[in-house]
Amino acid sequence: MHGRTPAGVHEAVRRPRAVLTGLIVSLALGLTACGAQGGGGGTVRQVQGNTLTVFSSLPLQAASRGTSEAINKGAKLALKQAGGKAGNFQIKFVELDDATAAAGKWEPGPVNQNARKAVQDKSTIAYLGEFNSGASAISIPILNKAGIFQVSPSNTGVGLTVADPAEPGTPDKYYPKGKRHYARVVPKDSVQGPALVTAMKDDGCTTVSILNDKEVYGKGLAGQVEKAAEENGIQVLGNEGIDIKAPNYRSQAEGNQADCFFFGGLTASNGVQVFKDIAAANPDVKLYGGDGICEGAAVNPSEGGMPPDVASKYRCTAPFVPAEEQPEEAGREFFADFESEYAEKNPEPYAIYGYESMALILDAIERAGSRGNDRQAVIEAALNTKNRRSVLGEYSIDDNGDTTLTTEALFGVENGELSFVRNIEQR
Secondary structure: OOOOOOOOOOOOOOOOHHHHHHHHHHHHHHHHHHHOOOHHHOOOOOOOOOEEEEEOOOOOHHHHHHHHHHHHHHHHHHHHHHOEOOEEEEEEEEEOOOOOOOOOOOHHHHHHHHHHHHHHHHHHEEEEEOOHHHHHHHHHHHHHHHHEEEEEEOOOOOHHHEEEEEEEEOHHOOOOOOOOOEEEOOOOOOHHHHHHHHHHHOOOOOEEEEOOOOOHHHHHHHHHHHHHHOOOOOEEEEEOOOOOOOOOOOOHOOOOOOEEEEOOOOOHHHHHHHHHHHHHHHOOOOOEEEEHHHHHHOOOOOHHHOOHHHHOOOOEEEEOOOHHHHOOEEEEEEHHHHHHHOOOOOOOHHHHHHHHHHHHHHHHHHHOOOOOOOHHHHHHHHOOOOEEEEEEEEEEEEEEEEEOOOOOOOOOEEOOOOOEEEEEEEE
């Protein structure tokens, strides 16, 4: 799902001595954050002792809170079912928040702090996060330098793993060591974009207008939808970035005559207001969103979501298959176990991806054997995942860190809740 420059600019100082002192302090902090704590070229490689720590970093406030809590619940369920262990090692799970109350969404500062907290903890073996692709654009380089395995339950931004023409320097700029340490268990947006356009084409769309939130995920997915639409004979009537803090988007909605509309962004990026204004300007328009706005908070009026007259026009995609549509017994069992553990029959879609992210971490540690406390050994085991039978079905992790899964689910809305329509398979 779902990059900016990390926060943390020092205040200006006036005297030369103060300037020199600030530089020395900054250098010392930088060395500490990069892991100047032991062998392996200045970074910790092998965790001492029998307890390994897995950190999660997710937005635990505002619109994304419910989804993030579901991811953490899924991860904790996987860990509990494994007896709190992987191989001969005890696993400690620590949940971090990458959002702020003021922003109501993830912010660069907390992401930076979370990644550095994981780096500075000598017991860290893996990092589950981020939820948003823009956030991972910040944490990936930090964790790459430290050699810590990172798995995302939700990132779909293309440039995180392969070259994206819309993002110069990708993906190499995210991997300063020149080696990969990152994987994701959801398909990237070069899968989701065409799936969305398949839905549009099946719904009779001939023209589409696009707005995006200018962030790594939203802008990237909007670009993938634009490309796929043009390839499929759907005329694109613009792809424009918005100010996510604007009170409304009537100026962008005014004069919109496209029969279909797509927003690339998050619920937390003022997405509900975008759809309300577009629908008000063009009552006959069909509305579409990606996984970043395919959640309860986006469609449930009691949670600040779309009103029923707007939601009735809305469809979205997510890499999620409901319990009753699960092709694998393991997937069906997950939903039964989740309900038993948390008394929730229909969890937020990403709960199962939180489960699988933790399960992949535990499996990598176990496959590393006696070297399960060796960070590089765990990275190598995870990135060498082949034909894994999981709650998501069978998949492998390719050389770029991408899953081989290619199914997107299409949802509509019924009574303020997401309603599964069908699966869209991309090859």
